[in-house]
C-alpha cells in the first residue's frame with residue numbers, strides 16, 4: 001500500500017470574496033481543509049449536497065482554479081494550475097464539465113471541437129488519422145452514424161448527446177486522470193450504463209483514474225464498485241471509505257440521511273420518507289467556526305460537537321469527521337421501508 | 341365563461357403532432373405523430389432515450405423549439421381553468437409571449453445556462469415581473485421573490501445579488517424552479533429539473549413540487565432519465581423512443597406490467613441502491629438513427645421479442661384494459677409469445 005499517489009491534495013481551502021454590506025467583504029468559505037489522495041487506476045467518487053463544493057474541488061484538481069491555500073501535487077511534483085508553466089502536467093488530467101452547454105464552443109461544429117485538441121496535442125498527425133480517431137471515439141460514446149453529429153453545432157444536439165461529446169473529447173487525449181462532473185446526468189439509463197461501462201473499461205485496460213462527481217449514489221455504486229467514495233458536506237469531506245462499506249454501514253449522520261433519501265425504481269416500494277434530519281436548513285459558508293458544520297441538522301448532536309472535530313477511522317477503515325457520540329451503528333437499510 | 345363542471349380532464353393535449361428540424365442536407369424528424377393527453381392537476385412524466393424528442397415535444401407548447409425546428413403537422417390544445425379552449429398554433433407571437441410564464445412555464449434542461457450571465461438573479465426576476473405587468477409594488481415583489489427562493493432552500497440574500505457563474509449547478513437549477521413559479525402558472529414543464537441535485541435536496545424539491553401540485557392544483561409535465569423519480573412522484577408516464585410515443589399509462593400499471601418491450605428494457609437498465617448491481621443490463625444495440633429508421637417497428641432491431649410481422653409495418657397504438665396504451669404488435673402478450 002506504499003504507492004505514491006498520482007494526485008495529492010493537501011489542506012486545500014477555497015474562499016470566495018463577495019462584496020457585502022458597507023465596508024466588510026463577505027468571505028464564502030467553499031472548501032475547508034480538504035486532504036485527498038488519488039492513486040493510479042483508482043476510481044474515486046465524490047458525492048454531497050448541492051453547493052457543497054464538488055465542482056470547485058474538480059476545478060482545483062484539473063488546475064482550472066487555484067486554491068486560496070493548500071498544495072496540489074501531480075506525480076509527486078507541486079503544480080499550480082493550467083495557466084502556469086505546469087500546463088503539460090495538466091494535459092494528462094481532463095475535465096468533463098457539469099454544464100455541457102457552456103463547455104462547448106457554440107460557433108464551432110462538433111467536428112471542430114473534437115479535432116482541435118487532438119491536433120494540438122500532436123502536430124504530426126495527418127487529417128485522415130485524426131478523422132479515424134474521431135470516428136472511433138464517436139462509436140465509443142454511442143453517437144452513430146458519426147457524420148450526422150459531426151457537422152452539427154452544440155445547440156443542435158440534445159442534452160445527453162452533448163454530454164457524450166464531452167466524454168469523447170476528454171478521452172481523446174488518453175489522459176491519466178479524468179474528472180467527470182455529473183457526466184451522465186442527462187443520459188437515459190440504458191446509455192448511462194454503457195458509458196459507465198466504458199469508463200470502467202478505460203479504467204481497467206488503460207489504468208486511467210477517475211474522479212466521478214455525482215449526486216446519484218446508485219450509479220456511483222455501479223461504477224466505483226470497488227472504489228472509494230468521499231461524502232462532502234459544506235466544503236468538508238465528512239466520510240470517506242470503500243463504497244460498499246459506506247453504503248451498507250454509513251456512519252456519519254449526513255451520509256445516513258443521504259443514503260436513506262435515495263429513491264428506489266419501483267412505485268410499489270415505500271421507503272421511509274422521514275429522513276433522519278432535524279431540518280432542511282442549510283448551514284452557512286460564511287465565518288465558519290471550529291465545530292461540526294452539520295450540527296444544526298444533526299439528530300445526534302451534543303455539546304462535544306461544538307468543539308473541533310477530529311477525524312476518526314472505523315473498523316472498516318472509513319474516515320469520518322464526527323465524534324460519533326450518539327450516532328447509531330446499524331445499517332440504514334433496516335430503517336428503510338419494506339416492499340409492500 | 342366560468343363553468344367548472346365541464347372543465348376538460350386534460351389541461352393540454354397533443355394531437356398527432358409532428359416536429360422536424362430542416363437542416364441543409366436533410367431533415368430530422370424529431371417527433372412523429374404523437375397524441376398525448378396531459379391530465380389536469382396530475383404529474384405526467386416523459387421518459388425515453390437521449391435524443392428521443394422529449395425536449396422538442398414539450399417545448400412546442402410554449403413555442404420554444406430550438407432553431408430551425410418547426411411543427412409539421414398536428415395540433416396542440418390548451419384548456420385553461422376559465423373553461424375556454426386555446427388552439428396554441430393559432431396564437432400570435434404577442435399572445436404567446438403573454439401566455440408563456442403566465443399560463444405555462446418551463447424549467448429548461450439548459451437551466452444551467454438559461455440564466456442571463458450578465459444579470460444578477462434579482463434583476464432577472466424583476467425584469468420578468470415587469471414584462472408581465474405585475475401589479476405588485478416594489479416591496480411586494482422583493483418579498484415574493486425572496487419567498488420563492490427560500491422555498492427552494494436557497495440563501496435568498498446571497499443568491500439575489502449573485503451572477504449565475506457564482507452559483508453551483510444545483511443552485512442554478514433551483515433558481516430556475518423558483519423562477520417558473522413566479523407568475524403562478526397552471527402548467528409547469530420541468531425538463532430534467534434535478535439533474536444537479538443531491539438526493540436529499542431532490543427529494544425535498546419533489547416533495548415541494550408535489551405539495552404545490554396538490555395544494556394549488558398545478559399540473560406538471562416532467563422529463564427525466566431518473567426512473568426512480570418517476571416511480572416515486574409521477575401519476576402518468578409516457579415512454580418515448582425515436583420520436584414516437586411507445587407507451588402511455590398510469591405509472592403503477594406501466595411499471596407493474598412492463599408490457600412494452602422497450603419499457604421493460606428501460607426499467608431493467610436502472611441501477612438501484614438496493615439489490616444486485618450485476619442484474620442491471622443495458623438495452624442491446626444502438627439508439628435509432630432518425631435519418632435511417634428500420635422498417636416496421638422502429639424498436640425491432642433491439643427487441644428481444646421481435647417476430648417477422650414486426651419488420652413489415654409500424655404497429656399502431658393499441659389500448660388495453662386499464663387505459664394503458666402501447667405501440668407494439670404484441671402489446672399485452674409480448675413477453676409470453
Ligand SMILES: Nc1ncnc2c1ncn2[C@@H]1O[C@H](COP(=O)(O)OP(=O)(O)OP(=O)(O)O)[C@@H](O)[C@H]1O
Nearest residue numbers: 016030050051052053054055056506507508509510
Ligand atoms: N466564482 C464564485 N464566486 C462566488 N461563489 C462561488 C463561485 N464559484 C462557486 N461559488 C460558491 O461555492 C459553493 C460551491 O459551489 P460548487 O459549484 O463547487 O458546488 P457543487 O458541490 O458542485 O454543487 P452542485 O452539486 O449544485 O453542482 C456554492 O455556494 C457557490 O455559490
Ligand SMILES: Nc1ncnc2c1ncn2[C@@H]1O[C@H](COP(=O)(O)OP(=O)(O)OP(=O)(O)O)[C@@H](O)[C@H]1O
Nearest residue numbers: 156158159160361370390391392393394395396407
Ligand atoms: N436545433 C436543432 N437542430 C437540429 N436537430 C436538433 C435540434 N434540436 C434537437 N435536435 C435533434 O432532435 C432530436 C431530439 O432532440 P431532443 O432534444 O428533443 O431530445 P431529448 O429526448 O430531449 O434528449 P435528451 O434526453 O438527451 O435531452 C435529437 O436527435 C437532436 O439531435
Ligand code: SF4
Nearest residue numbers: 292298301305322323
Ligand atoms: S459531530 Fe456531532 S453534530 Fe456533527 S455529525 Fe457528528 S454527531 Fe452530528
Ligand code: SF4
Nearest residue numbers: 637640643650668669
Ligand atoms: S412490435 Fe415487435 S419489435 Fe416492436 S416492440 Fe413489439 S415485439 Fe418488439
Ligand SMILES: [Mg+2]
Nearest residue numbers: 055098508509
Ligand atoms: Mg457542481
Ligand SMILES: [Mg+2]
Nearest residue numbers: 158159395449
Ligand atoms: Mg432533452
